[in-house]
Amino acid sequence: MKALVVDDAKVVRVSLGRMMKQLGYEVLEAADGAQGEEQMAANPDVDVVMLDWNMPVMNGYDFLVGLRKNPAHAVSPRVIMVTTETGIGQMLKALAAGADEYIMKPFDKDMVMSKLDILGLEYADS
Amino acid sequence: MSMTDREFGYMSTFLLKSSGIVVPKDKMYLLRSRLQPLLRKHKIESLDSLAKAVRSNEMGALAHEVVDAMTTNETLFFRDQYPYEALKTLVFPEIVHSKGVGKGINIWSAASSRGQEAISIMLTALESVPQADRRIHILGTDLSDEALAYATAALYTQMEVQRGMPVKMLVRFFNQEGSNWRIRPELQVMMKFKKGNLVSDQLAGTVRGHGPFDVVFLRNVLIYFTVEERKRVIDRIAANMIKGGYLITGATEVAQGVRSQWEMVSFKNKRLWKLL
Numbered sequence: 215m216k217a218l219v220v221d222d223a224k225v226v227r228v229s230l231g232r233m234m235k236q237l238g239y240e241v242l243e244a245a246d247g248a249q250g251e252e253q254m255a256a257n258p259d260v261d262v263v264m265l266d267w268n269m270p271v272m273n274g275y276d277f278l279v280g281l282r283k284n285p286a287h288a289v290s291p292r293v294i295m296v297t298t299e300t301g302i303g304q305m306l307k308a309l310a311a312g313a314d315e316y317i318m319k320p321f322d323k324d325m326v327m328s329k330l331d332i333l334g335l336e337y338a339d340s
Numbered sequence: 341m342s343m344t345d346r347e348f349g350y351m352s353t354f355l356l357k358s359s360g361i362v363v364p365k366d367k368m369y370l371l372r373s374r375l376q377p378l379l380r381k382h383k384i385e386s387l388d389s390l391a392k393a394v395r396s397n398e399m400g401a402l403a404h405e406v407v408d409a410m411t412t413n414e415t416l417f418f419r420d421q422y423p424y425e426a427l428k429t430l431v432f433p434e435i436v437h438s439k440g441v442g443k444g445i446n447i448w449s450a451a452s453s454r455g456q457e458a459i460s461i462m463l464t465a466l467e468s469v470p471q472a473d474r475r476i477h478i479l480g481t482d483l484s485d486e487a488l489a490y491a492t493a494a495l496y497t498q499m500e501v502q503r504g505m506p507v508k509m510l511v512r513f514f515n516q517e518g519s520n521w522r523i524r525p526e527l528q529v530m531m532k533f534k535k536g537n538l539v540s541d542q543l544a545g546t547v548r549g550h551g552p553f554d555v556v557f558l559r560n561v562l563i564y565f566t567v568e569e570r571k572r573v574i575d576r577i578a579a580n581m582i583k584g585g586y587l588i589t590g591a592t593e594v595a596q597g598v599r600s601q602w603e604m605v606s607f608k609n610k611r612l613w614k615l616l
Contacts, residue, residue: 300498300519301516302511302516305507305510305511306511309507309508309511315506315507316507317502318498318502321502324503325499325502325503328416328502328503328504329502331421331504332418332504332506
């Protein structure tokens with residue numbers, strides 16, 4: 215199981231990355247959408263992307279739109295937005311662009327597990 | 341923080357007679373963890389002092405708050421998932437088929453806590469029962485006044501709505517109010533919440549006018565009762581259900597009454613109970 219954490223804040227990449235590792239995932243990191251695209255090109259078998267919205271160079275929304283345009287990634291990987299954007303308008307916009315779930319920061323491990331459950335994604339429950 | 345044997349004995353007896361909850365000595369940590377916020381709130385220095393205060397006025401507000409704190413479970417939406425899959429694919433289709441289109445379907449969330457279970461049942465019905473908004477009537481009962489007020493308001497924090505609630509349902513069935521989320525008012529009318537004590541013989545009066553029930557959720561509650569009390573609770577619930585109705589317990593709990601008879605129905609290796 216492979217997860218890609220895309221967030222410009224290192225502290226989030228580390229904490230979310232640690233949670234995903236504890237849940238049995240191999241974790242890749244990217245600090246913006248452009249790096250995220252590079253990671254996806256090199257690792258097309260990623261199962262889930264944990265995606266921040268506001269980032270420099272390329273934001274999470276533009277990354278998501280680009281990802282879903284690729285027929286190989288129309289459905290997989292599953293994308294969970296992890297963001298401080300908490301307005302319902304932003305949530306609807308992300309869903310329309312192909313996001314599968316949405317986490318409003320702050321978050322904890324239970325919340326991440328709950329979202330993986332909803333998407334039917336496996337994890338090690340330790 | 342420990343308690344003297346005398347005060348622990350008093351507190352466990354008080355909880356048993358007031359709410360039916362059993363707190364054996366090896367579960368003393370439950371008292372500590374559940375009652376700690378009350379000690380802080382009322383600036384009470386120890387559990388012993390709290391027990392003495394309750395003893396001095398068992399009908400008072402503080403005693404009430406102790407029962408509330410011990411009976412309110414933190415809960416989440418769509419807990420364990422399988423009960424809602426069972427509703428969607430097995431229970432609701434069977435009820436709709438046997439009752440015919442248009443007939444009302446009564447559902448009881450028998451330990452409704454803060455309402456997440458009732459909402460999860462309602463949203464499942466909205467996605468799988470024709471004309472659910474007119475046919476589905478959900479009653480939630482709980483011992484805790486705080487939990488009932490919360491469930492009636494149906495206003496949840498950002499943290500709460502992210503525990504088990506799919507985002508597609510959140511944006512469809514809730515209105516955003518600042519950082520909180522409230523179930524849409526046209527759906528809220530499908531649910532009613534009332535104070536009800538599962539160990540009281542008055543229970544039938546509490547639920548009168550809302551049943552008989554086609555489905556009852558009684559999840560992760562029986563564990564708090566003695567074996568004999570469990571049987572009486574199951575019988576009280578059965579007395580308010582239709583024959584062929586479903587009881588959905590916690591995964592490890594068993595529907596066994598003194599008078600009532602149940603058929604075990606297997607769903608994805610989990611057990612549901614059908615009233616014979």
